Amino acid sequence: xxxxxxxxxxxxxxxxxxxxxxxxxxxxxxxxxxxxxxxxxxxxxxxxxxxxxxxxxxxxxxxxxxxxxxxxxxxxxxxxxxxxxxxxxxxxxxxxxxxxxxxxxxxxxxxxxxxxxxxxxxxxxxxxxxxxxxxxxxxxxxxxxxxxxxxxxxxxxxxxxxxxxxxxxxxxxxxxxxxxxxxxxxxxxxxxxxxxxxxxxxxxxxxxxxxxxxxxxxxxxxxxxxxxxxxxxxxxxxxxxxxxxxxxxxxxxxxx
Amino acid sequence: xxxxxxxxxxxxxxxxxxxxxxxxxxxxxxxxxxxxxxxxxxxxxxxxxxxxxxxxxxxxxxxxxxxxxxxxxxxxxxxxxxxxxxxxxxxxxxxxxxxxxxxxxxxxxxxxxxxxxxxxxxxxxxxxxxxxxxxxxxxxxxxxxxxxxxxxxxxxxxxxxxxxxxxxxxxxxxxxxxxxxxxxxxxxxxxxxxxxxxxxxxxxxxxxxxxxxxxxxxxxxxxxxxxxxxxxxxxxxxxxxxxxxxxxxxxxxxxxxxxxxxxxxxxxxxxxxxxxxx
Numbered sequence: 001x002x003x004x005x006x007x008x009x010x011x012x013x014x015x016x017x018x019x020x021x022x023x024x025x026x027x028x029x030x031x032x033x034x035x036x037x038x039x040x041x042x043x044x045x046x047x048x049x050x051x052x053x054x055x056x057x058x059x060x061x062x063x064x065x066x067x068x069x070x071x072x073x074x075x076x077x078x079x080x081x082x083x084x085x086x087x088x089x090x091x092x093x094x095x096x097x098x099x100x101x102x103x104x105x106x107x108x109x110x111x112x113x114x115x116x117x118x119x120x121x122x123x124x125x126x127x128x129x130x131x132x133x134x135x136x137x138x139x140x141x142x143x144x145x146x147x148x149x150x151x152x153x154x155x156x157x158x159x160x161x162x163x164x165x166x167x168x169x170x171x172x173x174x175x176x177x178x179x180x181x182x183x184x185x186x187x188x189x190x191x192x193x194x195x196x197x198x199x200x201x202x203x204x205x206x207x208x209x210x211x212x213x214x215x216x217x218x219x220x221x222x223x224x225x226x227x228x229x230x231x232x233x234x235x236x237x238x239x240x241x242x243x244x245x246x247x248x249x250x251x252x253x254x255x256x
Numbered sequence: 257x258x259x260x261x262x263x264x265x266x267x268x269x270x271x272x273x274x275x276x277x278x279x280x281x282x283x284x285x286x287x288x289x290x291x292x293x294x295x296x297x298x299x300x301x302x303x304x305x306x307x308x309x310x311x312x313x314x315x316x317x318x319x320x321x322x323x324x325x326x327x328x329x330x331x332x333x334x335x336x337x338x339x340x341x342x343x344x345x346x347x348x349x350x351x352x353x354x355x356x357x358x359x360x361x362x363x364x365x366x367x368x369x370x371x372x373x374x375x376x377x378x379x380x381x382x383x384x385x386x387x388x389x390x391x392x393x394x395x396x397x398x399x400x401x402x403x404x405x406x407x408x409x410x411x412x413x414x415x416x417x418x419x420x421x422x423x424x425x426x427x428x429x430x431x432x433x434x435x436x437x438x439x440x441x442x443x444x445x446x447x448x449x450x451x452x453x454x455x456x457x458x459x460x461x462x463x464x465x466x467x468x469x470x471x472x473x474x475x476x477x478x479x480x481x482x483x484x485x486x487x488x489x490x491x492x493x494x495x496x497x498x499x500x501x502x503x504x505x506x507x508x509x510x511x512x513x514x515x516x517x518x519x520x521x522x523x524x525x526x527x528x529x530x531x532x533x534x
Contacts, residue, residue: 037347044379048359048419048506049521055376056519063374064517069315075427075515080368081326088407090358090384095373096341098333101322106368109387111406120447125403127447128389129366132429141326149353151410168495169398169405217446228326237353239342241334243327 070102080106083133085144085208087113092147097234097241106133112152113145114176115208118215127215134217134227141228142218144208146201148235153201156181157193176211177204202242205231209246348380358384361411363422363486365391370425375512375519384411390430391423392454393486396493405493412495412505419506420496422486424479426513431479434459435471454489455482480520483509487524 017024045051064071082105084094094100094107108129115130116123133139146153155167156174159181165171180203184196191199209229213219221227233242295302323329342349360383362372372378372385386407393408394401411417424431433445434452437459443449458481462474469477487507491497499505511520 033344034347037345048508051359052376052421052508052510052519052521055378058377059375060517060519064514066311067315069312071514071517074369078368081329088384088386088410090356090378090382091352091380093371093373093378093380093385095371096380097337098330099336100333100368100371102369102371102374104368107366107371107387109385110403111410116403120450121400122402124400124447124451125388125394128430128445128451131445131447132366132389136429143330151414152406167406167409169402169409172398173402173406230326230330232330236342236349239338239349241330241338243330 074103078103078106078137080104080133080137081140082106083130083137083139083142084108085110085113085115085142087111087145087147087150087152089147089150091236092145092234094145106137106139110173111170112150112156112174112177112204113147113208114152114174114204115144115211116176117211130212130215130218134215134221138226140226141230142212143230143232144205144212145232145234146205147233148198148201148237150197150201153177153204154197156204157184157197157200177207180204180207202231202233205233206246352381356381356384356415358382358411358415359418360384361408361415361417361420362386363388363391363393363420365389365423365425365428365430367425367428369514370423370512372423375423384415384417388451389448390428390434390452390455390482391425391486392430392452392482393422393489394454395489408490408493408496412493412499416504418504419508420490421508421510422483422490423510423512424483425511426476426479426515428475428479431455431482432475434482435462435475435478455485458482458485480509480511483511484524 013027017027045054080103082100084100084105084107086092086094086107086109088109088111093109094105098105106129108126110126116126118127120127130142133142152170152174155170156177159165159171159175177200180200183203184200188196188199209231212229213222218227218229222229228245230243230245232244235241291305295305323332358381360378362378362383362385364370364372364385364387366387366389371387372383376383384407386404388404394404396405398405408420411420430448430452433448434455437443437449437453455478458478461481462478466474466477487509490507491500496505496507500507506523508521508523510522513519
């Protein structure tokens, strides 16, 4: 079936170009681009062990051995200026979307890029990472990046009003950002479910930024202006990236 | 080639040094002088030296072009991605906009030097990633470890990944912290030492089996043994044990050594078979 669709698609394109010959140049360029892309994809091994091996070899030859100064320094220590919270989603790695190089960003990745509030019992993982980044690495910025089509946020928005959950962990985890859901349901009840999800992806980042301030060492560093908190949203459907901070909100919180 | 190289050095060395230049420039001139001195004895090494200087120069030029202001760094980083990657791969990003179908779930350390997108060249859509201190997988616990549980549940039951890979690495601060906890158990941190004690069984094994090794060597061994503890912890999740038993899911451990530039990969086939038959 897939091959029939391909021949049909080519036939339709050829048909279109027979009427609009001036579009041939553009069409040829785009076909060339697609061909190059598919060639590159095809060269990736499907066996997982081979995929891992070839991936590391590629890194070693094209990157590690080409940058002896960088890797010589990194072998001794890391001094990242950023701590980044990003979703575990395979499409949103900050090394790709922000071109972070080795040594630049200390990263935490979890479902829906959430920062839970201070809790030594329930959220020791997040606490450990933030403590290490702020007190030991002394990062200068914490960036929380939300993204489009986030399954975790959609899961949060889908939890029924009576609170019944179907998962063992997922819904419990994403309810860290319940305040964001409540805000969207209140302020944007007129929007479609999909639009509400998009808004919630961004509002959840704000909830996470607020949760960062429940860690005394974060609040302290922000107050001393040695640490800045930023929120962001990556939209991979439209290819856009929004960046913001909560300056005014932080000043308010710090004066409490 | 030799003549060009000598001329290049001459130009650098005869440039005036302002009084404001700091210690770093003095060390640089000293280093260049020592290299030149070495090459005056071993002229056959000049070609290699020139190539290496060229490589270092290119590297430093690239580094210098990265903005120091954080907002500018983020902006320029995204623009680079958008022009060099996103817009160059319309087929890929068209598909990814609809859905993700990663074959791998990867646990890697939060360390800025070990991102699997770099070290294994994973492309967007290939690997669902969890990154935390010392790449640890905690055991099943709805109260204490809901974050890890949520990610594993989503990857195995919803995305149906085929492999879970846990990658340890050299010079891991979290593992070092674990190894440094005194025998009486007193801790100085608010969270870190509590978190890394997930892999206390690894520390115990190393202290028992490798007490003769230096502390640094024990840490390296612990980095690898902790990966095994994490792989074992994965099996405490019924949906993981189930998928492994049905052979729809494979568990693998790895260790990335960025000092030596090596990558080890292994699985726990025999250990898993034993556990599943309990």
